[in-house]
Amino acid sequence: MQIAPSPHRNVLEAQGVTKVFREGREEVSVLNGVDLTVAPGEIVALEGPSGSGKTTFLSILGCILTPTSGRIVVDGEEIDASRPARLPAIRKRSIGFVFQQYNLFPALTALENVEYALNIKGTNGRQGRRQAEAAIDQVGLADRAHFLPRDLSGGQKQRVAIARALAGKPPVLLADEPTANLDTAVGGQILGLFRDLAKRENRGLLIVTHDPNVRAIADRVVKIRDGRIISDLPEAPVARLAMPIVEAPLSPRHSARRSRRKEKLS
Amino acid sequence: MPNLALKNLLHDKLRSVMTIAGVAFAVTLVFVQVGLFLGILDNASVTIDHIAADLWVTSRNTPNVDFAHGFPETRVQRVRSIPGVARAANLLVQFLNLTLPDGAEEGMLVYGLEDFKRWGIPWKIDSGDLADLKRGDYMFLDASAERRFGPFAVGDYREVMGYRVKILGRTRDALSFTTSPLAFLDYSLVQKLAGERMDGRSTYILVKLEPGADPAAVAAEIRQRLPWNDVYTRADWAKRSRGYWVASTGIGLNMYLTVFLGCLVGVVVVTQTLYTSTMEHIKEFGTVKAIGGSNRDIYRILGSQAVIAAVIGFVAGRLMAFALAPAMAEIRLKLIIPTEFAGIVFVGTLVLCLTAALVSFRKVSKIDPALVFRA
Numbered sequence: 001m002q003i004a005p006s007p008h009r010n011v012l013e014a015q016g017v018t019k020v021f022r023e024g025r026e027e028v029s030v031l032n033g034v035d036l037t038v039a040p041g042e043i044v045a046l047e048g049p050s051g052s053g054k055t056t057f058l059s060i061l062g063c064i065l066t067p068t069s070g071r072i073v074v075d076g077e078e079i080d081a082s083r084p085a086r087l088p089a090i091r092k093r094s095i096g097f098v099f100q101q102y103n104l105f106p107a108l109t110a111l112e113n114v115e116y117a118l119n120i121k122g123t124n125g126r127q128g129r130r131q132a133e134a135a136i137d138q139v140g141l142a143d144r145a146h147f148l149p150r151d152l153s154g155g156q157k158q159r160v161a162i163a164r165a166l167a168g169k170p171p172v173l174l175a176d177e178p179t180a181n182l183d184t185a186v187g188g189q190i191l192g193l194f195r196d197l198a199k200r201e202n203r204g205l206l207i208v209t210h211d212p213n214v215r216a217i218a219d220r221v222v223k224i225r226d227g228r229i230i231s232d233l234p235e236a237p238v239a240r241l242a243m244p245i246v247e248a249p250l251s252p253r254h255s256a257r258r259s260r261r262k263e264k265l266s
Numbered sequence: 267m268p269n270l271a272l273k274n275l276l277h278d279k280l281r282s283v284m285t286i287a288g289v290a291f292a293v294t295l296v297f298v299q300v301g302l303f304l305g306i307l308d309n310a311s312v313t314i315d316h317i318a319a320d321l322w323v324t325s326r327n328t329p330n331v332d333f334a335h336g337f338p339e340t341r342v343q344r345v346r347s348i349p350g351v352a353r354a355a356n357l358l359v360q361f362l363n364l365t366l367p368d369g370a371e372e373g374m375l376v377y378g379l380e381d382f383k384r385w386g387i388p389w390k391i392d393s394g395d396l397a398d399l400k401r402g403d404y405m406f407l408d409a410s411a412e413r414r415f416g417p418f419a420v421g422d423y424r425e426v427m428g429y430r431v432k433i434l435g436r437t438r439d440a441l442s443f444t445t446s447p448l449a450f451l452d453y454s455l456v457q458k459l460a461g462e463r464m465d466g467r468s469t470y471i472l473v474k475l476e477p478g479a480d481p482a483a484v485a486a487e488i489r490q491r492l493p494w495n496d497v498y499t500r501a502d503w504a505k506r507s508r509g510y511w512v513a514s515t516g517i518g519l520n521m522y523l524t525v526f527l528g529c530l531v532g533v534v535v536v537t538q539t540l541y542t543s544t545m546e547h548i549k550e551f552g553t554v555k556a557i558g559g560s561n562r563d564i565y566r567i568l569g570s571q572a573v574i575a576a577v578i579g580f581v582a583g584r585l586m587a588f589a590l591a592p593a594m595a596e597i598r599l600k601l602i603i604p605t606e607f608a609g610i611v612f613v614g615t616l617v618l619c620l621t622a623a624l625v626s627f628r629k630v631s632k633i634d635p636a637l638v639f640r641a
Contacts, residue, residue, distance in 0.1 A: 065636060092559075101549075107276065115268055
């Protein structure tokens with residue numbers, strides 16, 4: 001079902017989502033009526049202990065799994081569980097993923113990783129190459145564009161993964177523990193980058209995390225336990241200010257643009 | 267578009283080399299086995315292919331050119347009188363014994379004709395003048411005889427069926443299917459050496475047609491006039507001679523079996539390496555799905571890998587078969603690989619490699635994209 005687009009609609013909506021897995025004769029209920037919304041430009045942190053159901057929820061929101069019941073709307077399109085063949089098209093159009101393990105293609109350079117994602121999404125040829133270069137530039141890796149993932153640091157790999165997630169300009173970014181494999185300083189840079197991208201480009205960002213530093217960039221923190229949302233609160237501005245976020249080193253072009261913006265605001 | 271299939275192959279160099287080596291091995295095996303088979307079969311009809319006769323008149327039910335038996339030589343006159351026949355000549359083909367200098371006896375296949383030059387046989391002459399054959403007890407012996415008869419030179423004598431015969435010339439590439447060396451003697455000398463049983467008898471009548479004559483009509487007329495003989499066109503006779511050896515020796519079955527095993531080895535190697543590669547890249551394929559790719563996108567990657575392995579493996583296998591040809595020639599084995607056959611092997615290689623990729627297709631079709639979230 002297509003929901004009529006409105007200028008203020010949420011890019012992600014979940015209502016009463018349940019997920020039950022079968023393990024032999026047993027049924028294991030992982031999600032029990034979960035509700036969540038993410039608005040454009042909003043950053044939501046989803047926190048919860050291991051086994052709380054947050055990765056399953058992320059998979060459902062990312063159209064990788066279908067819910068047992070409940071309603072999922074991604075960028076205005078309601079997910080129809082009876083039509084799983086439609087899910088790849090929604091993923092392709094509306095969702096960008098960032099994974100804990102980066103999941104880059106080791107045989108492709110940083111630039112090619114992004115370009116390949118664009119090609120999958122239907123942007124080919126010179127246009128694909130130009131957009132990939134822009135995305136790599138946007139995450140400050142222009143000078144590492146032709147490096148293979150094995151020659152990049154953890155933080156640089158995650159930047160490539162973010163550039164790949166941005167490919168095709170999806171309105172929703174889903175990140176699974178994006179800072180888990182990074183040290184505090186590099187993790188801070190990545191979070192700064194996320195914040196910039198979400199705010200500047202008005203993308204809805206859901207970050208599944210254990211990392212308390214993520215709160216520093218989150219507009220809302222949603223806590224999940226045993227498959228239920230136990231709290232969904234706006235993050236206090238004080239808490240946000242208390243967290244030191246390292247300014248992400250962007251490319252010279254983007255740095256200049258940011259300086260101009262700051263000057264304008266002041 | 268970044269070619270993920272090619273990049274993956276270049277990234278996993280060792281596995282790619284193994285895959286390509288497996289394909290190349292199978293291709294080489296098929297080329298060498300079939301090439302040798304065609305080379306040996308070529309020997310079964312090599313004289314038929316070179317003799318400038320449009321029709322062959324044989325004794326009834328002669329199975330192949332080597333196993334000839336006689337009929338009255340005067341029948342050639344009846345053939346010569348048929349309209350459309352430009353010329354006809356008796357040809358004697360006989361296995362005769364040759365006594366070696368050490369006293370051992372070996373068999374050789376002897377061709378007897380009155381005018382060899384006119385019929386274009388032998389076709390490769392290293393030394394000697396065929397016209398001299400009529401002057402006495404002389405013969406041209408093929409160079410391949412050295413493997414069985416020992417070294418010989420023009421001017422040497424050998425004892426054939428108890429007669430001293432001088433070697434006057436040396437030919438090349440004239441081998442029978444049975445690997446018996448070929449010798450070329452004057453028609454009447456062969457009759458003399460063969461003894462009473464071939465006295466006044468011939469084994470074949472070679473027929474050259476006049477330009478524009480209808481081979482089928484002339485053959486029909488010959489059949490009418492020589493009801494106790496068979497008549498074949500050159501192509502049919504060559505086919506019958508080759509077919510005899512394929513059917514009677516098991517060489518055909520052996521060839522098919524080896525080709526089958528070669529293909530099987532190739533498919534198993536490619537299947538195994540592609541499958542292992544797929545399993546190692548399973549998370550990458552999961553990522554392809556997670557970023558919106560479909561099974562078709564992944565099939566394209568795997569299919570491309572199979573095609574790349576097939577193309578490079580085919581080229582390597584073809585080159586290896588080329589490289590082996592001179593070594594085979596050293597031991598008098600011909601490797602014949604017609605272009606059409608190479609084309610068939612290329613298509614077969616592609617089909618088999620893509621078939622091998624099907625096992626991996628099955629695996630990736632069931633990939634759970636959620637695996638991308640697993641550490």
